[in-house]
Amino acid sequence: MDIVDSLLRGDRRALAKAITLVENERPEGEEILREIHPHTGNAYIIGFTGSPGSGKSSLVDALVNQYRMDRLKVGVIAVDPTSPFTGGALLGDRIRMQKHTLDEGVFIRSMGTRGNLGGLARTTKNVARIIDAFGVDILLIETVGVGQSEIDIIKVADTSVLVLTPAGGDSVQAIKAGVMEIADVLVVNKSDLPNANRTRTELELALELDTKRDWRPLIVQTITFSGQGIEELKEAIDRHRNYLQQSGEFINMRRQRIRQEVMDNLEFLVKTSVWEKVIQMDNFEKNVDKILKKEKDPISFAKEVLAELGKTFN
Ligand SMILES: Nc1nc2c(ncn2[C@@H]2O[C@H](COP(=O)(O)OP(=O)(O)O)[C@@H](O)[C@H]2O)c(=O)[nH]1
Ligand SMILES: [Mg+2]
Known part of the structure; x- marks a missing residue:
């Protein structure tokens, strides 16, 4: 298919069109997915989840800058099932991401609600695959909330980042909901606010009680305004990536997903x-x-x- 050849050559318009076909579950979309399959598996996928307003978009934006400094090609998928009108793209996000649109090394796509959340999880997976075939090194996926459907969306990620804040008993809720079990890196964002250290300690204690996993999730404190902790966050993600690769978990995980x-x-x-x-x-x-x-x-x-x-x- 022409469209597949074009997107594999790095044509962004072909990429956008292919995504739309897949999102709309058109027969051409299925054909595209079949043809790109041999070209997938190279992007490292990082998922971000957490309550609305915790700072996921700000962190994704900051990380895009970090990865661009390393000259890596970056893709972003913003999934917002709670926003039927804007198709997932909030005005703030659009403005924030606008500065990246001139950068050939960044591709950003927003996805809103379309039918049920189960369907959204499936299309997100497929959209991720197309952006992967397009040839990004890093793919960041942001989704709202910490419910089962969001967890399903984040299941495509190699590293899952849970974003919390010092306010509103966020950490307690996360601990109760068991979402920490799927998080590989925990971020206490807005660490400029009071009680950031206490939140971190609560999380540390909760992690100590959880002895089921080989990987001990890392905790990073960030302040997106000043950029504090962003490099550390990138390093934490790298460490998890190395762990996956060295332990053999990476290949296990990919097999299990297939x-x-x-x-x-x-x-x-x-x-x-x-x-x-x-x-x-x-x-x-x-x-x-x-x-x-x-x-x-x-x-x-x-x-x-x-x-x-x-x-x-x-
Ligand atoms: N105080 C403080 N506010 C932040 C920080 N990071 C983001 N915010 C603010 O929190 C709000 C929500 O951020 P956003 O990234 O859109 O959160 P999202 O809904 O999780 O994507 C915005 O008003 C941001 O300016 C931070 O480190 N400290
Ligand atoms: Mg957001």
């Missing part, structure tokens, strides 16, 4: 093909009536349908 991905695709295909066949069955509605009148029960009918489908699948 397994999961095949299962997810399979589940999706089976579901849709079963559903297509089921709605074509002529006695389907009749049986629904029977269940309604208590002449039949839903479990037995589902089993009958399965037996019937078994014949057509063979």
